[in-house]
Amino acid sequence: MDNVSRPPQASHEVELAPGIVRVSLVGEIDMGVEGAVAGWLTEAIRTHPDRRLEVDVSRVGFLDSSGIRVLLQAQARAVREGGGFRLTGAQGTVREVLEIVDVYGLLTGDA
Amino acid sequence: MTAITESTILVVDDSAPKRYLLSNWLSRAGFAVSQAETGHEALAQIEARDFDMVVLDVKLPDMSGLEVCRRIKADERTATIPVVHVSAHAVDVTDRTIGLVGGADAYLAEPIDPQELVATVQAVLRYYRALRKAEHLAAGLAQLARTTLAVTTANGFGELLTHAAAGAARLFGGTAVVAADVLDGTWSAVRVDDTGRTDRRDWTPPADDAPIGFRCQSGHADHWRLPAGWLDDQPLTVASARLRDDLPPLYLFVAQIPDEDSTQLLTQLTQALGAAAEAQRAQDLDHRIAVTLQRSLxxxxxxxxxxxxxxxxxxxxxxxxxxxxxxxxxxxxxxxxxxxxxxxxxxxxxxxxxxxxxxxxxxxxxxxxxxxxxxxxxxxxxxxxxxxxxxxxxxxxxxxxxxxxxxxxxxxxxxxxxxxxxxxxxxxxxxxxxxxxxxxxxxxxxxxxxxxxxxxxxxxxxxxxxxxxxxxxxxxxxxxxxxxxxxxxxxxxxxxxxxxxxxxxxxxxxxxxxx
Structure with missing residues (x-):
């Protein structure tokens, strides 16, 4: 009954720094958790519209196209309704996939 | 479960005439009786074979009957054997209380009336019988719930049939086979034995007009075309569940089920499996429609x-x-x-x-x-x-x-x-x-x-x-x-x-x- 007791694929932590609301994502970000991750990021923007949203993915081991969509949509919303956006900590396969679809610079502001 | 009158009782008493009397009364009431003279002999017999009850003299030469009772109740293998104390001496309320607190189920003191002895033994056996039945049923229902959850959340037909057969094998304590139409007339059967070993094969059902709802009947592996070595050479209980006329049934095969409680569980399990199989089939169909549509695009x-x-x-x-x-x-x-x-x-x-x-x-x-x-x-x-x-x-x-x-x-x-x-x-x-x-x-x-x-x-x-x-x-x-x-x-x-x-x-x- 593995499919009953499977642990959640992704989790998140929120912390505040001067001018910044930082959401650290942990685990595997794919279609199965797309909705949940979108909710976490939207919530951070809504509660702290005056702070820049920083999404840390240093503890994310896998990111698929659904995950990329979530990040891009959060960026659009943070720019529109909040205090800006920045992605940090992308490495390994996560960074690779962001580079292939050519949004790494866009999301990190290093373009 | 054996009838009350077929129960086997161990009579423990160091006095030969009293042992003879107690045994004689119980035999005449229809019980099988075995005898022991000392506490150690009684414990050795209980260790060696199953008894449905122990009638135990409180005063034994080698150890107290209360101690024998305590040991019976302390060992989880024998804890569910009821014990009736008999005492040769006039006893006061305190002695009875000590006996009952020590785990005995009844306490009879001399002079013992034969009818009272038999009636007490029957009452205690009835109580234990009901208790075991309730425990058995509760364990069965818990297993049924686990299996239902597993098949409902199964990922695909292979997993579904495996969980179903494994659940039935645990529930009925032996080999179980579950078979269903997994794709447009292609049938698959999964067998799980009591050690959990799993085997999956293609299967062709015999002509069968399974009714809507649930059916339970006797059968044989040959008639049902089960693969060689799958539940051969024994009468089977064959259950089927079918939701609608235009949908194929699901089959569950186990060695013949002896009692009505098990049949109840079998009914509920088979119906739950039938519903889960139907949900899986609908999901597979949705997927095929989507793939067909995608290909057409x-x-x-x-x-x-x-x-x-x-x-x-x-x-x-x-x-x-x-x-x-x-x-x-x-x-x-x-x-x-x-x-x-x-x-x-x-x-x-x-x-x-x-x-x-x-x-x-x-x-x-x-x-x-x-x-x-x-x-x-x-x-x-x-x-x-x-x-x-x-x-x-x-x-x-x-x-x-x-x-x-x-x-x-x-x-x-x-x-x-x-x-x-x-x-x-x-x-x-x-x-x-x-x-x-x-x-x-x-x-x-x-x-x-x-x-x-x-x-x-x-x-x-x-x-x-x-x-x-x-x-x-x-x-x-x-x-x-x-x-x-x-x-x-x-x-x-x-x-x-x-x-x-x-x-x-x-x-x-x-x-x-x-x-």
């Missing part, structure tokens, strides 16, 4: 163009996975070949419809005569305006069949490979995926020399969790360096080597060779 034939050979493959994700959003396009516009490949974000029928919209849009822009970069730019604008939450990767290439000169525009898609003389090179053009309205670089121009092959693919071919995309592309390089004489065989070989069914993701591959 992709090109059905390849354009014929002198001097150019084409091959393409599309493999949907397995029935356990969701529908994918991969797509490709191959069309001939005057003397130019338009090739496109892409992947819509998301795995659903909705992603497939978005894929169709993108594909038709790019064909329309191509017909208008736009070069690849402009086509990609226009599709991007269309998505930003009309499909604002969608995203997709797309690579468009236009080739002049006569000269081999080509233009490429990529939007976040994996790099196509150009294979010339046993060397593969990646055609990288970095530009963001579609749907975010980002500025684009100029088209990448290159030439397809005679004999060279262009290979386009989606991430299902090279991406696997836990390995890097770079490594995936490198592996593809090695396999694609030498292109087979037959381009179809080339595509088959790549799919064969790089994907392992059941595929978690769908895969599209397009190969173009200039003669």
């Amino acid at each position: 992709l090109p059905r034939s390849l354009p014929a163009l002198p001097g150019v050979e084409l091959a393409m493959r599309y493999e949907p994700a397995s029935t356990e996975a969701e529908i994918g959003g991969d797509f490709y396009e191959l069309s001939l516009l005057d003397d130019r070949l338009l090739i496109a490949i892409g992947d819509v974000v998301g795995h659903s029928l909705h992603a497939a419809t978005v894929m169709a919209e993108i594909r038709h849009a790019l064909r329309a822009y191509a017909v208008e005569g736009h070069p690849p970069g402009a086509i990609v730019q226009l599709v991007d604008e269309l998505m930003v305006r009309l499909l604002p939450v969608e995203m997709a990767t797309l690579c468009v290439i236009s080739i002049d069949a006569a000269t081999g000169r080509a233009r490429l525009a990529n939007a976040g898609h994996l790099p196509p490979l150009l294979i010339t003389d046993g060397q593969a090179s990646e055609l990288w053009q970095r530009a963001p995926l579609l749907g975010i309205g980002h500025p684009r670089p100029a088209d990448l121009e290159f030439t397809l020399p005679p004999g060279s092959t262009l290979l386009l693919y989606t991430d299902g071919l090279i991406e696997h969790r836990g390995t890097s995309i770079r490594d995936g592309i490198a592996t593809l390089h090695q396999l694609a360096r030498h292109v087979d004489a037959d381009l179809d065989a080339f595509c088959d070989r790549l799919l064969d080597r790089l994907t392992t069914p059941p595929n978690a993701d769908d895969v599209a591959v397009v190969a173009v060779r200039r003669m």
